[in-house]
Amino acid sequence: xxxxxxxxxxxxxxxxxxxxxxxxxxxxxxxxxxxxxxxxxxxxxxxxxxxxxxxxxxxxxxxxxxxxxxxxxxxxxxxxxxxxxxxxxxxxxxxxxxxxxxxxxxxxxxxxxxxxxxxxxxxxxxxxxxxxxxxxxxxxxxxxxxxxxxxxxxxxxxxxxxxxxxxxxxxxxxxxxxxxxxxxxxxxxxxxxxxxxxxxxxxxxxxxxxxxxxxxxxxxxxxxxxxxxxxxxxxxxxxxxxxxxxxxxxxxxxxxxxxxxxxxxxxxxxxxxxxxxxx
Amino acid sequence: xxxxxxxxxxxxxxxxxxxxxxxxxxxxxxxxxxxxxxxxxxxxxxxxxxxxxxxxxxxxxxxxxxxxxxxxxxxxxxxxxxxxxxxxxxxxxxxxxxxxxxxxxxxxxxxxxxxxxxxxxxxxxxxxxxxxxxxxxxxxxxxxxxxxxxxxxxxxxxxxxxxxxxxxxxxxxxxxxxxxxxxxxxxxxxxxxxxxxxxxxxxxxxxxxxxxxxxxxxxxxxxxxxxxxxxxxxxxxxxxxxxxxxxxxxxxxxxxxxxxxxxxxxxxxxxxxxxxxxx
Numbered sequence: 185x186x187x188x189x190x191x192x193x194x195x196x197x198x199x200x201x202x203x204x205x206x207x208x209x210x211x212x213x214x215x216x217x218x219x220x221x222x223x224x225x226x227x228x229x230x231x232x233x234x235x236x237x238x239x240x241x242x243x244x245x246x247x248x249x250x251x252x253x254x255x256x257x258x259x260x261x262x263x264x265x266x267x268x269x270x271x272x273x274x275x276x277x278x279x280x281x282x283x284x285x286x287x288x289x290x291x292x293x294x295x296x297x298x299x300x301x302x303x304x305x306x307x308x309x310x311x312x313x314x315x316x317x318x319x320x321x322x323x324x325x326x327x328x329x330x331x332x333x334x335x336x337x338x339x340x341x342x343x344x345x346x347x348x349x350x351x352x353x354x355x356x357x358x359x360x361x362x363x364x365x366x367x368x369x370x371x372x373x374x375x376x377x378x379x380x381x382x383x384x385x386x387x388x389x390x391x392x393x394x395x396x397x398x399x400x401x402x403x404x405x406x407x408x409x410x411x412x413x414x415x416x417x418x419x420x421x422x423x424x425x426x427x428x429x430x431x432x433x434x435x436x437x438x439x440x441x442x443x444x445x446x447x448x449x450x451x452x453x454x455x456x457x458x459x460x461x462x463x
Numbered sequence: 464x465x466x467x468x469x470x471x472x473x474x475x476x477x478x479x480x481x482x483x484x485x486x487x488x489x490x491x492x493x494x495x496x497x498x499x500x501x502x503x504x505x506x507x508x509x510x511x512x513x514x515x516x517x518x519x520x521x522x523x524x525x526x527x528x529x530x531x532x533x534x535x536x537x538x539x540x541x542x543x544x545x546x547x548x549x550x551x552x553x554x555x556x557x558x559x560x561x562x563x564x565x566x567x568x569x570x571x572x573x574x575x576x577x578x579x580x581x582x583x584x585x586x587x588x589x590x591x592x593x594x595x596x597x598x599x600x601x602x603x604x605x606x607x608x609x610x611x612x613x614x615x616x617x618x619x620x621x622x623x624x625x626x627x628x629x630x631x632x633x634x635x636x637x638x639x640x641x642x643x644x645x646x647x648x649x650x651x652x653x654x655x656x657x658x659x660x661x662x663x664x665x666x667x668x669x670x671x672x673x674x675x676x677x678x679x680x681x682x683x684x685x686x687x688x689x690x691x692x693x694x695x696x697x698x699x700x701x702x703x704x705x706x707x708x709x710x711x712x713x714x715x716x717x718x719x720x721x722x723x724x725x726x727x728x729x730x731x732x733x734x735x736x737x738x739x740x741x742x
Contacts, residue, residue: 190507197503211490221662224476225742257742383500463504463536
Protein backbone atom coordinates (compact mmCIF):
# COMPACT_ATOMS: atom_id res chain seq x y z
CA UNK A 185 0.00 0.00 0.00
CA UNK A 186 1.20 3.48 -0.83
CA UNK A 187 1.65 5.90 2.06
CA UNK A 188 -0.39 9.09 2.29
CA UNK A 189 2.58 11.18 1.12
CA UNK A 190 3.14 8.81 -1.81
CA UNK A 191 -0.50 9.20 -2.83
CA UNK A 192 -0.19 12.99 -2.65
CA UNK A 193 2.91 12.98 -4.85
CA UNK A 194 1.28 10.52 -7.27
CA UNK A 195 -1.78 12.79 -7.48
CA UNK A 196 0.47 15.64 -8.67
CA UNK A 197 2.01 13.37 -11.31
CA UNK A 198 -1.31 11.98 -12.54
CA UNK A 199 -2.72 15.50 -12.73
CA UNK A 200 -0.01 16.80 -15.03
CA UNK A 201 -0.12 13.62 -17.16
CA UNK A 202 -3.84 14.01 -17.99
CA UNK A 203 -4.53 15.26 -21.53
CA UNK A 204 -6.11 17.27 -23.12
CA UNK A 205 -6.29 19.74 -20.26
CA UNK A 206 -6.83 22.96 -22.21
CA UNK A 207 -4.19 25.60 -21.46
CA UNK A 208 -2.19 23.66 -18.93
CA UNK A 209 1.05 21.80 -19.28
CA UNK A 210 0.12 18.20 -19.88
CA UNK A 211 1.58 15.08 -21.42
CA UNK A 212 1.21 16.51 -24.94
CA UNK A 213 1.72 20.24 -24.44
CA UNK A 214 4.20 22.46 -22.71
CA UNK A 215 5.54 25.98 -22.77
CA UNK A 216 9.21 26.58 -23.73
CA UNK A 217 10.11 27.63 -20.17
CA UNK A 218 7.56 25.59 -18.24
CA UNK A 219 7.84 22.02 -19.35
CA UNK A 220 6.45 18.63 -18.44
CA UNK A 221 9.80 17.67 -16.90
CA UNK A 222 9.60 20.64 -14.50
CA UNK A 223 6.34 19.25 -13.12
CA UNK A 224 7.94 15.80 -12.69
CA UNK A 225 10.85 17.27 -10.74
CA UNK A 226 8.47 19.55 -8.82
CA UNK A 227 6.32 16.60 -7.73
CA UNK A 228 9.36 14.57 -6.60
CA UNK A 229 10.52 17.56 -4.55
CA UNK A 230 7.23 17.95 -2.67
CA UNK A 231 7.27 14.50 -1.09
CA UNK A 232 9.23 15.24 2.08
CA UNK A 233 6.96 18.17 2.97
CA UNK A 234 3.89 16.07 2.27
CA UNK A 235 5.30 13.39 4.57
CA UNK A 236 5.64 16.00 7.29
CA UNK A 237 1.97 16.97 6.87
CA UNK A 238 0.90 13.32 6.99
CA UNK A 239 2.96 12.78 10.14
CA UNK A 240 1.27 15.62 12.01
CA UNK A 241 4.02 18.22 11.77
CA UNK A 242 2.75 21.83 11.59
CA UNK A 243 0.98 22.61 8.33
CA UNK A 244 3.03 25.73 7.64
CA UNK A 245 6.37 23.96 8.07
CA UNK A 246 5.18 21.07 5.91
CA UNK A 247 4.01 23.46 3.20
CA UNK A 248 7.27 25.44 3.28
CA UNK A 249 9.28 22.23 2.98
CA UNK A 250 7.14 20.97 0.10
CA UNK A 251 7.43 24.27 -1.79
CA UNK A 252 11.18 24.45 -1.20
CA UNK A 253 11.59 20.93 -2.60
CA UNK A 254 9.25 21.71 -5.50
CA UNK A 255 11.38 24.70 -6.43
CA UNK A 256 14.51 22.63 -7.13
CA UNK A 257 13.90 22.82 -10.89
CA UNK A 258 14.22 25.61 -13.40
CA UNK A 259 10.56 26.00 -14.47
CA UNK A 260 9.52 28.11 -11.49
CA UNK A 261 6.13 27.65 -9.87
CA UNK A 262 4.77 24.25 -10.83
CA UNK A 263 2.56 23.07 -7.95
CA UNK A 264 2.34 25.82 -5.30
CA UNK A 265 -1.46 25.96 -5.39
CA UNK A 266 -1.90 22.21 -5.63
CA UNK A 267 0.27 21.64 -2.58
CA UNK A 268 -1.51 24.40 -0.64
CA UNK A 269 -4.77 22.59 -1.37
CA UNK A 270 -3.28 19.21 -0.49
CA UNK A 271 -1.65 19.92 2.88
CA UNK A 272 -4.84 20.05 5.02
CA UNK A 273 -6.20 17.02 3.17
CA UNK A 274 -2.94 15.14 3.77
CA UNK A 275 -2.94 16.18 7.44
CA UNK A 276 -6.51 14.93 7.83
CA UNK A 277 -5.68 11.63 6.12
CA UNK A 278 -2.61 11.15 8.29
CA UNK A 279 -4.07 12.13 11.66
CA UNK A 280 -5.46 9.52 14.00
CA UNK A 281 -8.02 12.03 15.32
CA UNK A 282 -9.34 13.18 11.92
CA UNK A 283 -10.54 11.49 8.78
CA UNK A 284 -10.16 12.42 5.14
CA UNK A 285 -13.58 14.08 5.02
CA UNK A 286 -14.62 17.72 4.56
CA UNK A 287 -14.91 17.92 8.35
CA UNK A 288 -11.50 16.38 8.96
CA UNK A 289 -9.79 18.68 6.48
CA UNK A 290 -11.60 21.70 7.93
CA UNK A 291 -10.42 20.73 11.40
CA UNK A 292 -6.83 20.73 10.06
CA UNK A 293 -7.41 24.21 8.60
CA UNK A 294 -8.88 25.50 11.86
CA UNK A 295 -5.95 24.17 13.88
CA UNK A 296 -3.44 26.37 12.00
CA UNK A 297 -1.50 29.00 13.96
CA UNK A 298 0.40 32.24 13.49
CA UNK A 299 3.57 30.16 13.11
CA UNK A 300 1.94 28.31 10.20
CA UNK A 301 1.09 31.66 8.64
CA UNK A 302 4.73 32.78 9.01
CA UNK A 303 5.95 29.66 7.19
CA UNK A 304 3.37 30.24 4.47
CA UNK A 305 4.84 33.72 3.92
CA UNK A 306 8.36 32.25 3.87
CA UNK A 307 7.26 29.91 1.06
CA UNK A 308 6.77 32.93 -1.22
CA UNK A 309 10.54 33.46 -1.01
CA UNK A 310 11.21 30.02 -2.50
CA UNK A 311 9.35 30.61 -5.75
CA UNK A 312 7.65 33.41 -7.68
CA UNK A 313 3.87 33.09 -7.43
CA UNK A 314 1.31 35.15 -9.35
CA UNK A 315 -0.70 37.14 -6.79
CA UNK A 316 -2.78 40.30 -7.15
CA UNK A 317 -2.04 43.52 -5.27
CA UNK A 318 -3.43 43.42 -1.74
CA UNK A 319 -6.55 45.50 -0.93
CA UNK A 320 -5.88 49.05 0.27
CA UNK A 321 -4.70 49.12 3.85
CA UNK A 322 -3.43 45.52 3.71
CA UNK A 323 -0.06 46.30 2.09
CA UNK A 324 1.85 45.20 5.23
CA UNK A 325 0.38 41.72 4.72
CA UNK A 326 1.28 41.44 1.01
CA UNK A 327 2.53 37.86 0.59
CA UNK A 328 5.15 39.10 -1.83
CA UNK A 329 6.95 40.65 1.14
CA UNK A 330 7.77 37.12 2.28
CA UNK A 331 9.27 36.90 5.75
CA UNK A 332 9.35 40.71 6.06
CA UNK A 333 5.60 40.58 6.60
CA UNK A 334 5.88 38.22 9.58
CA UNK A 335 5.95 40.97 12.26
CA UNK A 336 2.68 42.34 10.81
CA UNK A 337 1.16 38.85 10.97
CA UNK A 338 2.29 38.39 14.52
CA UNK A 339 1.05 41.75 15.76
CA UNK A 340 -2.37 40.99 14.29
CA UNK A 341 -2.28 37.38 15.56
CA UNK A 342 -3.33 35.97 12.20
CA UNK A 343 -3.33 32.19 11.79
CA UNK A 344 -2.76 30.59 8.39
CA UNK A 345 -6.52 30.00 8.15
CA UNK A 346 -7.09 33.74 8.82
CA UNK A 347 -4.62 34.69 6.10
CA UNK A 348 -6.10 32.34 3.53
CA UNK A 349 -9.64 33.48 4.35
CA UNK A 350 -8.77 36.99 3.23
CA UNK A 351 -8.23 35.74 -0.34
CA UNK A 352 -11.51 33.94 -0.89
CA UNK A 353 -12.84 36.64 -3.22
CA UNK A 354 -9.92 36.19 -5.63
CA UNK A 355 -8.57 32.69 -5.07
CA UNK A 356 -10.28 29.37 -5.72
CA UNK A 357 -7.91 27.46 -3.42
CA UNK A 358 -8.75 29.81 -0.54
CA UNK A 359 -12.43 29.09 -1.19
CA UNK A 360 -11.74 25.39 -0.85
CA UNK A 361 -9.93 25.94 2.46
CA UNK A 362 -12.84 27.84 4.00
CA UNK A 363 -15.67 25.97 2.27
CA UNK A 364 -15.04 22.37 3.28
CA UNK A 365 -13.14 21.53 0.07
CA UNK A 366 -16.42 21.07 -1.77
CA UNK A 367 -15.13 21.12 -5.35
CA UNK A 368 -12.18 18.91 -4.38
CA UNK A 369 -14.40 16.19 -2.92
CA UNK A 370 -16.80 16.53 -5.88
CA UNK A 371 -13.84 16.07 -8.25
CA UNK A 372 -12.74 12.99 -6.30
CA UNK A 373 -16.23 11.46 -6.61
CA UNK A 374 -16.35 12.21 -10.33
CA UNK A 375 -12.92 10.62 -10.89
CA UNK A 376 -13.92 7.56 -8.85
CA UNK A 377 -17.17 7.28 -10.82
CA UNK A 378 -15.44 7.34 -14.21
CA UNK A 379 -13.83 4.46 -16.04
CA UNK A 380 -10.74 3.91 -18.17
CA UNK A 381 -7.26 5.27 -17.48
CA UNK A 382 -7.09 7.54 -14.44
CA UNK A 383 -5.34 10.30 -16.38
CA UNK A 384 -8.20 10.36 -18.93
CA UNK A 385 -10.76 10.59 -16.15
CA UNK A 386 -8.83 13.44 -14.53
CA UNK A 387 -8.72 15.33 -17.85
CA UNK A 388 -12.49 14.87 -18.32
CA UNK A 389 -13.25 16.17 -14.82
CA UNK A 390 -10.86 19.09 -15.43
CA UNK A 391 -13.03 20.19 -18.38
CA UNK A 392 -16.20 19.84 -16.26
CA UNK A 393 -14.75 22.07 -13.55
CA UNK A 394 -13.41 24.61 -16.04
CA UNK A 395 -16.86 24.91 -17.63
CA UNK A 396 -18.50 25.23 -14.23
CA UNK A 397 -16.67 28.16 -12.58
CA UNK A 398 -14.16 30.79 -13.69
CA UNK A 399 -10.55 29.85 -13.01
CA UNK A 400 -9.15 32.34 -10.50
CA UNK A 401 -5.57 31.89 -11.72
CA UNK A 402 -6.63 33.03 -15.21
CA UNK A 403 -8.55 35.94 -13.63
CA UNK A 404 -5.40 36.98 -11.73
CA UNK A 405 -2.95 36.59 -14.60
CA UNK A 406 -5.26 38.05 -17.26
CA UNK A 407 -8.60 39.48 -16.09
CA UNK A 408 -12.11 38.51 -15.16
CA UNK A 409 -13.40 38.81 -18.74
CA UNK A 410 -10.73 36.42 -20.05
CA UNK A 411 -11.53 33.96 -17.27
CA UNK A 412 -15.25 34.12 -18.14
CA UNK A 413 -14.47 33.57 -21.83
CA UNK A 414 -12.32 30.55 -20.90
CA UNK A 415 -15.22 29.15 -18.89
CA UNK A 416 -17.60 29.61 -21.84
CA UNK A 417 -15.18 27.97 -24.29
CA UNK A 418 -14.79 25.01 -21.91
CA UNK A 419 -18.60 24.73 -21.72
CA UNK A 420 -18.71 24.72 -25.52
CA UNK A 421 -16.11 21.94 -25.58
CA UNK A 422 -18.19 19.94 -23.11
CA UNK A 423 -21.27 20.35 -25.32
CA UNK A 424 -19.26 19.16 -28.31
CA UNK A 425 -19.20 22.37 -30.35
CA UNK A 426 -15.41 22.77 -29.89
CA UNK A 427 -12.83 19.96 -29.93
CA UNK A 428 -11.00 19.95 -26.56
CA UNK A 429 -7.73 19.36 -28.44
CA UNK A 430 -8.35 22.51 -30.50
CA UNK A 431 -9.18 24.42 -27.34
CA UNK A 432 -5.92 23.18 -25.78
CA UNK A 433 -3.91 24.52 -28.73
CA UNK A 434 -5.81 27.80 -28.60
CA UNK A 435 -5.26 28.39 -24.88
CA UNK A 436 -1.58 27.42 -25.02
CA UNK A 437 -1.07 29.86 -27.93
CA UNK A 438 -2.68 32.62 -25.85
CA UNK A 439 -0.72 31.67 -22.71
CA UNK A 440 -3.94 30.93 -20.82
CA UNK A 441 -3.15 28.49 -18.07
CA UNK A 442 -6.12 27.56 -15.82
CA UNK A 443 -3.94 26.58 -12.91
CA UNK A 444 -6.49 26.71 -10.10
CA UNK A 445 -8.70 24.17 -11.84
CA UNK A 446 -5.66 21.90 -12.24
CA UNK A 447 -4.89 22.30 -8.53
CA UNK A 448 -8.40 21.15 -7.62
CA UNK A 449 -7.96 18.08 -9.83
CA UNK A 450 -4.70 17.29 -8.01
CA UNK A 451 -6.58 17.53 -4.70
CA UNK A 452 -9.40 15.37 -6.03
CA UNK A 453 -6.95 12.74 -7.29
CA UNK A 454 -5.32 12.62 -3.86
CA UNK A 455 -8.69 12.08 -2.13
CA UNK A 456 -9.64 9.39 -4.65
CA UNK A 457 -6.28 7.58 -4.24
CA UNK A 458 -6.63 7.64 -0.45
CA UNK A 459 -10.11 6.16 -0.79
CA UNK A 460 -8.72 3.28 -2.85
CA UNK A 461 -8.76 4.40 -6.49
CA UNK A 462 -6.78 1.81 -8.48
CA UNK A 463 -4.02 2.95 -10.80
CA UNK B 464 19.20 20.07 -3.49
CA UNK B 465 17.46 16.80 -4.28
CA UNK B 466 18.57 13.74 -2.30
CA UNK B 467 20.13 10.75 -4.03
CA UNK B 468 16.87 8.77 -3.73
CA UNK B 469 14.92 11.71 -5.18
CA UNK B 470 17.29 11.85 -8.14
CA UNK B 471 16.86 8.11 -8.71
CA UNK B 472 13.06 8.40 -8.68
CA UNK B 473 13.20 11.47 -10.93
CA UNK B 474 15.42 9.55 -13.37
CA UNK B 475 12.70 6.90 -13.70
CA UNK B 476 10.09 9.60 -14.37
CA UNK B 477 12.22 11.48 -16.90
CA UNK B 478 13.01 8.21 -18.67
CA UNK B 479 9.37 7.28 -19.26
CA UNK B 480 8.50 10.86 -20.26
CA UNK B 481 11.02 10.98 -23.11
CA UNK B 482 9.50 10.64 -26.59
CA UNK B 483 9.72 9.20 -29.20
CA UNK B 484 11.30 6.14 -27.65
CA UNK B 485 10.41 3.51 -30.23
CA UNK B 486 8.47 0.58 -28.75
CA UNK B 487 8.41 1.70 -25.16
CA UNK B 488 5.70 3.35 -23.17
CA UNK B 489 6.38 7.05 -23.33
CA UNK B 490 4.53 10.32 -22.98
CA UNK B 491 2.74 9.79 -26.30
CA UNK B 492 2.33 6.03 -26.48
CA UNK B 493 1.13 3.27 -24.23
CA UNK B 494 -0.28 -0.22 -24.33
CA UNK B 495 -3.86 -0.86 -23.13
CA UNK B 496 -2.67 -2.77 -20.07
CA UNK B 497 0.70 -1.06 -19.53
CA UNK B 498 0.08 2.65 -19.41
CA UNK B 499 2.01 5.82 -18.69
CA UNK B 500 0.21 6.14 -15.33
CA UNK B 501 1.52 2.72 -14.26
CA UNK B 502 5.07 4.00 -14.69
CA UNK B 503 4.28 7.12 -12.64
CA UNK B 504 2.89 5.02 -9.79
CA UNK B 505 5.76 2.54 -10.16
CA UNK B 506 8.36 5.30 -9.84
CA UNK B 507 6.68 6.79 -6.76
CA UNK B 508 6.66 3.32 -5.17
CA UNK B 509 10.39 2.75 -5.67
CA UNK B 510 11.53 5.71 -3.59
CA UNK B 511 11.66 4.12 -0.14
CA UNK B 512 13.81 1.23 -1.41
CA UNK B 513 16.08 3.67 -3.24
CA UNK B 514 16.42 5.63 0.01
CA UNK B 515 17.51 2.43 1.74
CA UNK B 516 20.20 1.86 -0.91
CA UNK B 517 21.43 5.46 -0.56
CA UNK B 518 21.57 5.08 3.22
CA UNK B 519 23.80 2.03 3.05
CA UNK B 520 21.24 -0.65 3.83
CA UNK B 521 21.90 -4.01 2.13
CA UNK B 522 21.44 -3.87 -1.64
CA UNK B 523 19.13 -6.88 -1.74
CA UNK B 524 16.78 -5.52 0.92
CA UNK B 525 16.73 -2.12 -0.80
CA UNK B 526 15.97 -3.72 -4.16
CA UNK B 527 13.20 -5.91 -2.70
CA UNK B 528 11.61 -2.87 -1.03
CA UNK B 529 11.83 -0.81 -4.22
CA UNK B 530 10.27 -3.59 -6.33
CA UNK B 531 7.52 -4.18 -3.77
CA UNK B 532 6.65 -0.49 -3.82
CA UNK B 533 6.85 -0.39 -7.61
CA UNK B 534 4.35 -3.23 -7.83
CA UNK B 535 1.55 -1.29 -6.12
CA UNK B 536 -0.11 -0.56 -9.46
CA UNK B 537 -2.01 -2.70 -11.92
CA UNK B 538 0.34 -2.55 -14.93
CA UNK B 539 2.75 -5.22 -13.68
CA UNK B 540 6.48 -4.89 -14.22
CA UNK B 541 7.30 -1.27 -14.97
CA UNK B 542 10.83 -0.63 -13.68
CA UNK B 543 12.33 -3.90 -12.35
CA UNK B 544 15.37 -3.73 -14.63
CA UNK B 545 15.87 0.00 -14.19
CA UNK B 546 15.88 -0.32 -10.41
CA UNK B 547 18.23 -3.32 -10.55
CA UNK B 548 20.61 -1.15 -12.55
CA UNK B 549 20.15 1.80 -10.22
CA UNK B 550 20.69 0.22 -6.80
CA UNK B 551 24.50 -0.19 -6.96
CA UNK B 552 24.78 3.30 -8.47
CA UNK B 553 22.59 4.73 -5.71
CA UNK B 554 24.61 2.86 -3.07
CA UNK B 555 27.85 4.25 -4.50
CA UNK B 556 26.44 7.79 -4.60
CA UNK B 557 25.19 7.52 -1.03
CA UNK B 558 28.23 5.89 0.56
CA UNK B 559 30.91 7.97 2.22
CA UNK B 560 33.56 5.42 1.23
CA UNK B 561 32.61 5.19 -2.46
CA UNK B 562 31.93 7.66 -5.23
CA UNK B 563 29.50 7.58 -8.11
CA UNK B 564 32.10 6.26 -10.53
CA UNK B 565 32.44 2.93 -12.34
CA UNK B 566 34.82 1.88 -9.56
CA UNK B 567 32.46 2.96 -6.77
CA UNK B 568 29.47 1.18 -8.30
CA UNK B 569 31.57 -1.95 -8.91
CA UNK B 570 32.65 -1.91 -5.26
CA UNK B 571 28.95 -1.87 -4.27
CA UNK B 572 28.33 -4.85 -6.57
CA UNK B 573 31.31 -6.76 -5.15
CA UNK B 574 30.15 -6.17 -1.57
CA UNK B 575 26.88 -8.06 -2.14
CA UNK B 576 26.22 -11.19 -0.10
CA UNK B 577 24.15 -14.37 -0.15
CA UNK B 578 21.49 -12.50 1.85
CA UNK B 579 21.30 -9.92 -0.93
CA UNK B 580 20.85 -12.72 -3.44
CA UNK B 581 18.01 -14.17 -1.34
CA UNK B 582 16.20 -10.81 -1.35
CA UNK B 583 16.72 -10.55 -5.09
CA UNK B 584 14.94 -13.90 -5.50
CA UNK B 585 12.13 -12.73 -3.20
CA UNK B 586 11.62 -9.72 -5.49
CA UNK B 587 10.49 -12.08 -8.26
CA UNK B 588 7.49 -12.94 -6.09
CA UNK B 589 6.35 -9.29 -6.07
CA UNK B 590 5.98 -8.97 -9.83
CA UNK B 591 6.06 -11.09 -12.97
CA UNK B 592 9.32 -10.55 -14.86
CA UNK B 593 10.18 -11.91 -18.30
CA UNK B 594 13.12 -14.30 -17.91
CA UNK B 595 14.38 -17.14 -20.09
CA UNK B 596 14.61 -20.75 -18.95
CA UNK B 597 17.78 -21.38 -16.95
CA UNK B 598 20.63 -23.35 -18.55
CA UNK B 599 20.51 -27.12 -18.04
CA UNK B 600 21.57 -28.11 -14.57
CA UNK B 601 20.73 -24.68 -13.11
CA UNK B 602 16.98 -25.31 -12.65
CA UNK B 603 17.30 -25.11 -8.83
CA UNK B 604 18.46 -21.51 -9.28
CA UNK B 605 15.64 -20.46 -11.63
CA UNK B 606 14.64 -16.97 -10.41
CA UNK B 607 11.01 -17.80 -11.13
CA UNK B 608 11.13 -20.13 -8.11
CA UNK B 609 11.37 -17.03 -5.91
CA UNK B 610 12.14 -17.75 -2.26
CA UNK B 611 11.96 -21.51 -2.88
CA UNK B 612 15.35 -21.23 -4.55
CA UNK B 613 16.99 -19.66 -1.49
CA UNK B 614 18.26 -22.96 0.02
CA UNK B 615 20.00 -23.70 -3.31
CA UNK B 616 21.58 -20.25 -3.23
CA UNK B 617 22.73 -20.71 0.32
CA UNK B 618 24.19 -24.16 -0.19
CA UNK B 619 26.22 -22.84 -3.13
CA UNK B 620 27.14 -19.65 -1.24
CA UNK B 621 26.21 -17.41 -4.15
CA UNK B 622 26.24 -13.66 -3.61
CA UNK B 623 23.95 -11.35 -5.59
CA UNK B 624 26.93 -10.45 -7.78
CA UNK B 625 27.51 -14.17 -8.46
CA UNK B 626 23.86 -14.65 -9.41
CA UNK B 627 23.79 -11.65 -11.72
CA UNK B 628 27.07 -12.69 -13.35
CA UNK B 629 25.45 -15.91 -14.57
CA UNK B 630 23.08 -13.87 -16.78
CA UNK B 631 25.58 -11.76 -18.66
CA UNK B 632 25.13 -13.74 -21.87
CA UNK B 633 21.41 -12.95 -22.02
CA UNK B 634 20.88 -9.79 -19.97
CA UNK B 635 22.15 -6.29 -20.69
CA UNK B 636 21.66 -5.16 -17.08
CA UNK B 637 23.81 -8.04 -15.84
CA UNK B 638 26.50 -6.92 -18.29
CA UNK B 639 26.42 -3.46 -16.76
CA UNK B 640 26.78 -4.91 -13.25
CA UNK B 641 29.89 -6.89 -14.14
CA UNK B 642 31.37 -4.47 -16.68
CA UNK B 643 31.68 -1.26 -14.67
CA UNK B 644 28.36 0.17 -15.93
CA UNK B 645 30.04 1.29 -19.13
CA UNK B 646 26.94 1.98 -21.24
CA UNK B 647 25.24 3.68 -18.29
CA UNK B 648 28.10 6.14 -17.76
CA UNK B 649 28.35 6.68 -21.53
CA UNK B 650 24.61 7.45 -21.61
CA UNK B 651 25.05 9.90 -18.73
CA UNK B 652 27.83 11.71 -20.60
CA UNK B 653 25.77 11.87 -23.79
CA UNK B 654 22.75 13.29 -21.90
CA UNK B 655 24.97 15.84 -20.15
CA UNK B 656 26.53 16.82 -23.47
CA UNK B 657 23.17 17.43 -25.18
CA UNK B 658 21.03 20.52 -25.04
CA UNK B 659 17.33 21.33 -24.82
CA UNK B 660 14.77 19.58 -22.63
CA UNK B 661 16.18 16.66 -20.66
CA UNK B 662 13.44 14.30 -21.84
CA UNK B 663 14.34 15.06 -25.49
CA UNK B 664 18.00 14.38 -24.80
CA UNK B 665 17.13 11.09 -23.10
CA UNK B 666 15.01 10.02 -26.08
CA UNK B 667 17.85 10.86 -28.49
CA UNK B 668 20.38 8.84 -26.49
CA UNK B 669 17.86 5.97 -26.28
CA UNK B 670 17.87 5.77 -30.09
CA UNK B 671 21.69 5.85 -30.15
CA UNK B 672 21.89 2.95 -27.70
CA UNK B 673 19.20 0.97 -29.50
CA UNK B 674 21.08 1.31 -32.79
CA UNK B 675 24.33 0.32 -31.11
CA UNK B 676 23.55 -3.03 -29.45
CA UNK B 677 20.67 -5.52 -29.51
CA UNK B 678 18.18 -5.03 -26.70
CA UNK B 679 18.29 -8.14 -24.50
CA UNK B 680 14.69 -7.70 -23.32
CA UNK B 681 13.49 -7.92 -26.94
CA UNK B 682 15.74 -10.94 -27.47
CA UNK B 683 14.16 -12.64 -24.43
CA UNK B 684 10.56 -11.77 -25.20
CA UNK B 685 10.83 -12.39 -28.95
CA UNK B 686 14.12 -13.80 -30.26
CA UNK B 687 17.59 -12.78 -31.30
CA UNK B 688 16.58 -12.16 -34.93
CA UNK B 689 13.84 -9.75 -33.89
CA UNK B 690 16.24 -7.95 -31.58
CA UNK B 691 18.78 -7.61 -34.40
CA UNK B 692 16.09 -6.30 -36.76
CA UNK B 693 15.08 -3.73 -34.10
CA UNK B 694 18.71 -2.63 -33.84
CA UNK B 695 18.94 -2.22 -37.62
CA UNK B 696 15.69 -0.23 -37.79
CA UNK B 697 16.94 2.05 -35.00
CA UNK B 698 20.19 2.57 -36.94
CA UNK B 699 18.12 3.47 -40.02
CA UNK B 700 16.17 6.00 -37.94
CA UNK B 701 19.43 7.50 -36.70
CA UNK B 702 20.66 7.85 -40.28
CA UNK B 703 17.40 9.54 -41.21
CA UNK B 704 15.96 6.92 -43.55
CA UNK B 705 13.08 6.14 -41.14
CA UNK B 706 11.16 8.69 -39.03
CA UNK B 707 11.58 7.75 -35.34
CA UNK B 708 7.86 8.53 -34.81
CA UNK B 709 6.97 5.99 -37.53
CA UNK B 710 9.30 3.48 -35.95
CA UNK B 711 7.61 4.07 -32.59
CA UNK B 712 4.18 3.30 -34.08
CA UNK B 713 5.57 0.22 -35.84
CA UNK B 714 7.19 -1.24 -32.72
CA UNK B 715 4.17 -0.55 -30.50
CA UNK B 716 1.92 -2.28 -33.08
CA UNK B 717 4.23 -5.32 -32.99
CA UNK B 718 4.48 -5.27 -29.17
CA UNK B 719 8.24 -4.77 -29.35
CA UNK B 720 9.35 -3.10 -26.15
CA UNK B 721 13.13 -2.49 -25.88
CA UNK B 722 13.07 -2.39 -22.10
CA UNK B 723 16.75 -2.99 -21.37
CA UNK B 724 17.75 0.04 -23.42
CA UNK B 725 15.21 2.12 -21.46
CA UNK B 726 16.67 0.81 -18.19
CA UNK B 727 20.13 1.98 -19.20
CA UNK B 728 18.75 5.44 -19.98
CA UNK B 729 17.17 5.53 -16.50
CA UNK B 730 20.57 4.66 -15.03
CA UNK B 731 22.30 7.28 -17.18
CA UNK B 732 19.76 9.94 -16.16
CA UNK B 733 20.40 9.13 -12.49
CA UNK B 734 24.17 9.50 -12.91
CA UNK B 735 23.70 12.77 -14.81
CA UNK B 736 21.33 14.19 -12.16
CA UNK B 737 23.77 13.27 -9.39
CA UNK B 738 26.54 15.04 -11.29
CA UNK B 739 24.43 18.19 -11.45
CA UNK B 740 22.32 17.98 -14.62
CA UNK B 741 19.75 20.80 -14.45
CA UNK B 742 16.08 20.04 -14.98
